[in-house]
Amino acid sequence: VSPGGAPYAPAVPGGRAFDGSAGSAARWLSELPWWWEAHYGDAADRVISFCADDGVALAGRRVLDLGCGDGIISLGLAHRSGAAEVLGVDLQPTDEAHLADMATAHGVEPTAPNLRFAVSGPEEIPVPDGSVDTVTAWSVLEHVPDFPGLLSEVHRILVPDGIFFVQIWPLFSSAHGSHLFPWIDEPFHHLRDGDEAVRARIRGVVEPPELAESVVDLYDSCNRVTLDELGAQLVRAGFFVAKVAPEADAIHVPAALQDASLSDLVVAGVTLLAVRQ
Ligand SMILES: C[S@@+](CC[C@H](N)C(=O)[O-])C[C@H]1O[C@@H](n2cnc3c(N)ncnc32)[C@H](O)[C@@H]1O
DSSP states (O other): OOTTSOOOOOSSTTGGGSSOOTTSHHHHHHTSTTHHIIIIIIIHHHHHHHHHTTTOOOTTSEEEEETOTTSHHHHHHHHHSOOSEEEEEESSOOOHHHHHHHHHHTTOOSOOTTEEEEEOBTTBOSSOTTOEEEEEEESOGGGOSSOHHHHHHHHHHEEEEEEEEEEEOSOTTSTTTTSOTTTOOOTTHHHHHOHHHHHHHHHHHSSSHHHHHHHHHHHHHOOOOOHHHHHHHHHHTTEEEEEEEEEOOOOOOOGGGTTSOHHHHHOOEEEEEEEEO
């Protein structure tokens, strides 16, 4: 139920979490002091170097940033990868005015001649077959309820041997897999407590209530894909999984999770390159 009392049905997975409006979880996160550098700097650089280390240059290529959200990574890629074109697409229109304001506030050129944005459907990306050299998806696939359809669409738009760069952090079964670490910084609470308790806890700690509902949508948008399932789905969709870098730190295994898969608990995230066959 919305703050006004009307029933709320999210139009897209994640609903208010990602609608980009002031007061949404995505906007709240993008205004955290570390967010800009983590995305314009670190994330964009990691895409570029993870590809370059395998001889995949983005310079002169057509790059599509799938699920670009606030567009900060797309801007970093447009400025520093040398790509001929960076097209950021998302289910929600990217707020380009807000992006430009944030860039200016950080002393960065707010636009780029090789950058544009478009709105996509859950399984429809608005570009022709075989028209993209590299697709990047940073922190996106873990928010797609069921992604074989989206993987087929990525396969459709890539050229043969085109590259799909995927980054996911955190995977649901890992310590911070609830995606709630800025508000509930307790490892594995979501696996121990279950969905209803997590939603109640969000509503108890996040203010104002409108932001709390958006954060509930953020939690509800998370799928429960494991690294093994991700790999299998990529192969099924016609990709060759070429390089995989796990993200894992030491964990303390809670008593309630002694029977869980240790590799699922410990692998917090992944960065990978898949090649379109
Ligand atoms: C956690 S945000 C990440 C945004 C951005 N990549 C970043 O790292 O800041 C996930 C984004 O994926 C988008 N998304 C979810 N499903 C999608 C789909 N099927 N196609 C395109 N975008 C999608 C959401 O709207 C949201 O903006």
